[in-house]
Amino acid sequence: MKKTLLLFIFTTLFISCNKENEKSDFIGNWSSISDENFEFDIDIEFFKDSMVIDNPLIYGTYSNKWKVIDDKIEQTLLRGNSDLNYKNTNYYKFNSTKDTLFIKNERDSIHYFKFAKITNGFEYFENKIGLKIELDKVSNGLISAGNNDYNFNIYLTLKNNKVIAKTDYSNNLNNLAYQLLNFKSKIYEKGLDKIKYVLFIDKKVSNKKIDSIKSLFIKEIVEKTFIVKNYKENKWNEQINWLGIYEN
Incomplete structure (x- = not known):
């Protein structure tokens, strides 16, 4: 009888520990991966017994x-939108390093949504643009880039030893004039003088390549150029305050 009771207690504890270990893999911040082509980011924060989902496209922020x-x-x-189902079940799986989470609704036979584990604001930024960028950081003499709404962002980095140059509108700098005009069309007239090129440059990109990219800039459309050299973070999924310098 004692052996049976001990076996029962041990088995119960073992199952309980396994469940806690499984849950520990989720704990933290997750954001939809850029190659999913979501119009908006979907962010999930897993806590021990609750989770907070931010889905601005459909339901806003809610918790389960x-x-x-x-x-x-x-x-x-x-807590959340009354249109949500009170109960919901999703299938999940992790990649081998457990820094990517795949989730699909039980009613979906095929498609998994892919989420990256995020530890800070800069990782969130990199996930959003789909690139890794190591800034050549400096600390002195920097100013804020200001309101991010006026920044026409250009990203320069190396991927598989090849220079990648892209914007928020395209995976390359082709048709740059069209991209700029499209960007300016969304800015109210009183803010047009605040628009600037904002460059995020990986420190491994050569000066020669940087200069060749800058030669493509159309000063008649956007005059000012700002080089990002550092940053100040807020919450992990909030906009970053970019710091840097203006070029003459």
């Missing part, structure tokens, strides 16, 4: 209770 059962996440609505 959650638990792991086998390969499923069972969720029960705590």
Whole structure:
């Protein structure tokens, strides 16, 4: 009898520990990966017994209770949009390093949504643009780039030893004039003088390549150029305050 009781207690504890270990893989911040081509980012914060989902495209911000059962996440609505299902179940899986999470609704037979684990604001930024950028940081003599709404961002980095140059509008700098005019069309007239090129440059990109990229800039459309050299973070999924210098 004692052996049976001990075996029962041990088995119960073992199962409980396994479930806690499974849940620990989720704990933290996750954001939809850029290659999913979402119009808006979907962010998830997993806590021990609750999760907060920010889905601006459909339901806004809401929270659920959650638990792991086998390969499923069972969720029960705590707070949020009344149009949401009170109970919801998703299948999940991780990649081998458990820094990518795949989730699909139980009613979906095929498509998994892919999320990256995020630890800070700069990782969130990199995930959003789909690139890794190591800034050549400096600390002195820097000013803020100001309101990000006026920044026409250009990203320069190396990928597989090849220089990548892209914007928020295109994966290359082709048709740059069209991209700029499209960007300016969304800015109110009183803000047009605040528009600037904002360059995010990986420190491994050569000065020769940087100069060749700058030669493509159309000063008749956008006059000012700002080089990002550092930053100040807020919450992990909030806009970063970019710091740097203006070029003459």
